[in-house]
Amino acid sequence: MSEQAKTGDTTVPRSRGGSNALKSYLGAYGFMAPAGILVIVFFLIPVAIVLYLSLTNLASSNFTSNLAIMEFIGLKNYQTLLNDQFARKIFFNTIFYVLVTLSIFNVSLALLVSLLTTHIDRSAGFVFRALWILPRITSPVVYILIWKRMIAEAPFGIINQFNEALGQPTYNYISTNPWVFVVVVNGFIGVSFGMIIFTSAIESIPRDLLNASLVDGSSKLQRIRYVIMPLIRWPLLFVVTYQTLSLLTSFVEIQLLTDGGPGLYRTEVWSLTAYHRALSNYFGNAQWGYGSAFAVLLVMIGVVLAVIYMRVFRFDELIAEPRVEAL
Amino acid sequence: MKVTIDNLSKKFGEVVGVENLTLHIEDGEFVAFLGPSGCGKTTTLLTLAGIYKPTDGVIRFGERVVNTVQPKDRNIGMVFQSYALYPHMTVFQNIAYPLKLKKVSKADQHDRVRQVANVMGIGELLDRRPGQLSGGQQQRVALGRALVKEPDVLLFDEPLSNLDARLRLTMRGEIKHLQKDLGITSIYVTHDQVEAMTMADRIAVMSGGHLQAFDSPDELYDRPKTQFVAGFVGNPPMNFVDVSVQASNGRFFAETESLRLEVQKERGAPPASHGGPVVMGIRPEDIQIASDPNNGTVSGEIFVVEPLGREDLIDVRIGRHSFLLLADTEDRHQAGERVSLAFDMEQAQFFDPETEKSLLWQ
Known part of the structure; x- marks a missing residue:
């Protein structure tokens, strides 16, 4: 407004300009409202409730219809958590699980599948990608049952049947190699997300650009290295970020496959612990307050990681300024 | 380099891109493929580039049959309508890309890119990215990238269609001059008959995947062999x-x-x-x-x-x-x-x- 006053533009009266500015703000917030309301209702409010719960001793052992019995105990839950002899193991389990699954499956294999299926006949590529989506669209319970049947002990498991037929010893895979199967089972689901994002990114590179690279003298492999990879940098970083966060919070498959076992917390991850403590305690005592403390820490780790990723990968530089100046 | 096309056909399943095309292009000649959209001219060009494999027929560069030769081994330069510059590379990197793939030494790359850039009048733009250039500048970079490896054959796919009318006129003259200067056999696809008439030594008029005529511009204008050619060549039309x-x-x-x-x-x-x-x-x-x-x-x-x-x-x-x-x-x-x-x-x-x-x- 002052700009206008300075340049001596008298054709637009001050009051009009003011109400226009207000209108454009309202327009902008109006458009943001649907997403904003969803974030508030399904993220911010639950986080606030869980944060509050984590500061109480609410548990099924002291739960009555009178919620007033719930005691505010400050940071005691967090203190207990830090002194928990298994928390450290579970923390490193989680890092191991996320890093290995992410790097081998959710990113590398996803990239490999998209590159391969976009370099073969279109319809064949489609078929292979459709196969890779099956683990994701199959209900987790059914999917895990299939795996369990495959790796079950002799004489039930399919793999062990082959072992027997070939005269090899049989194994109880869940107790010998629990991590291999936790990672593979989750990885097979994880591939499809990156695969879809990468494939659409590769397909949306203009054909002329890809042809130009071949004419300029590159082989198909050189074209991937010098043209395709740099042009799908954004989707690549997005998948790394998004999949880190989603692996961090996923536990259904692990719960169904090993339930954190075998033995004490061998494949237990942080989010599964939160669930176990708060909702499915072995001893029958659901420690809602204590479980919430685990959940709050997970949210904090997630937020911190997201901020670090956005800084390191410079997401803001990858996004163009909007062409629309005002509404 | 002489380019010989004998009975070339390219089909995509049932769809005919080009059928039974025979063209003999002389060394150093500038030939335009002229025709309306969907006439098969771009299909033919991409087949010459090696992006498509011929369904039938023979393509020779000089004496060498190139039907199954990979694009990278054909020593061709190509200029696209969309410019097809690599957006993540600077102008220098774009022009140097064919040299880098040929494993030319860094110093030589530098010299040759500078030289080509100066010929194209883009010497001062080498540090910019394609997104920071105007359409005309981008097209010069694309032309420079096609020329830098000293190709045997230059292919143009409607290179001027995205430029404004005035710039098209200047670029038309520049490309023609450059081609005559360097003597590189050139094939130029266009739907603009003025471009074809003004630039080409000979014009191959195509329609519906078939060659209608292959003659000098004057011949096509004065003695059209088919009604299609008569109606397509000349503005306003016959x-x-x-x-x-x-x-x-x-x-x-x-x-x-x-x-x-x-x-x-x-x-x-x-x-x-x-x-x-x-x-x-x-x-x-x-x-x-x-x-x-x-x-x-x-x-x-x-x-x-x-x-x-x-x-x-x-x-x-x-x-x-x-x-x-x-x-x-x-x-x-x-x-x-x-x-x-x-x-x-x-x-x-x-x-x-x-x-x-x-x-x-x-």
Whole structure:
């Protein structure tokens, strides 16, 4: 407004300009409202409730219809958590699980599948990608049952049947190699997300650009290295970020496959612990307050990681300024 | 490098891209592929580039059959309509890319890129990215990238279509000059007949996946072998009328119910002996508005006048026929005005209405 006053533009009266500015703000917030309301209702409010719960001793052992019995105990839950002899193991389990699954499956294999299926006949590529989506669209319970049947002990498991037929010893895979199967089972689901994002990114590179690279003298492999990879940098970083966060919070498959076992917390991850403590305690005592403390820490780790990723990968530089100046 | 195309066909499943194309392109020649959208000209170009494999036929670069040779081993340069510059690379990196793939040393890369950039007049833009350049500058970079590896064959895929009219005119001249200077065999795909006429040594006119004609621009203009070529080459387009040509006492007349025009013997005899209705073609520049009506002129009414600046494009109706012609703007013709037209019948063309082939030139 002052700009206008300075340049001596008298054709637009001050009051009009003011109400226009207000209108454009309202327009902008109006458009943001649907997403904003969803974030508030399904993220911010639950986080606030869980944060509050984590500061109480609410548990099924002291739960009555009178919620007033719930005691505010400050940071005691967090203190207990830090002194928990298994928390450290579970923390490193989680890092191991996320890093290995992410790097081998959710990113590398996803990239490999998209590159391969976009370099073969279109319809064949489609078929292979459709196969890779099956683990994701199959209900987790059914999917895990299939795996369990495959790796079950002799004489039930399919793999062990082959072992027997070939005269090899049989194994109880869940107790010998629990991590291999936790990672593979989750990885097979994880591939499809990156695969879809990468494939659409590769397909949306203009054909002329890809042809130009071949004419300029590159082989198909050189074209991937010098043209395709740099042009799908954004989707690549997005998948790394998004999949880190989603692996961090996923536990259904692990719960169904090993339930954190075998033995004490061998494949237990942080989010599964939160669930176990708060909702499915072995001893029958659901420690809602204590479980919430685990959940709050997970949210904090997630937020911190997201901020670090956005800084390191410079997401803001990858996004163009909007062409629309005002509404 | 000589480029020889023999009986080339390219099919995509049931869809025919190009069929039975035979073209022999001389070393250093500038050939334009001209035709409307979907005529198969780009398909042919991409087959020459090695992006598509021929379904049938043989392509030779010099004596070498290149049917299954990878694009990278053909030593070709290509310029695209969309420029196809790598957005993540600077101008320097874009031009140096073919050299880098050839494992040319860094110092040589530097020298050759500088040299090409100076020829193209983009020497000061080397550190920019394509997104920071205008369309014309991008096209120069694309041309530089195609030239830097000293290709045997240059391929152009409608390189000027995305430029504004004025820039197109300058680039047209520059490309032609550069091509003659370097003597690189060039194939230029365009749907713009002015581009083809002004730049090419010879033009291959294509339609529906088939070659219609392959001749010099003058030949195509003066002696079109098919009605398609006659109508496609030349702007404004040739006028076509259904007539019958009659012989009487050694003189020949092209007639309709509202027209009777005398034709010279050399042009009149073939359509007359063909018998029955034929298609007469006459270019707008071969029809004049006569100042004094006489028995050789035909009278008609001006339907619409379109000022083109240098001249007026006038649509004159004679009976149910409509003729486009050009007139001096000074004459200030108005719609509705009655005028007499003089036809220069020495330039008239005649075509068989069934086969659309010329009755004059084979």
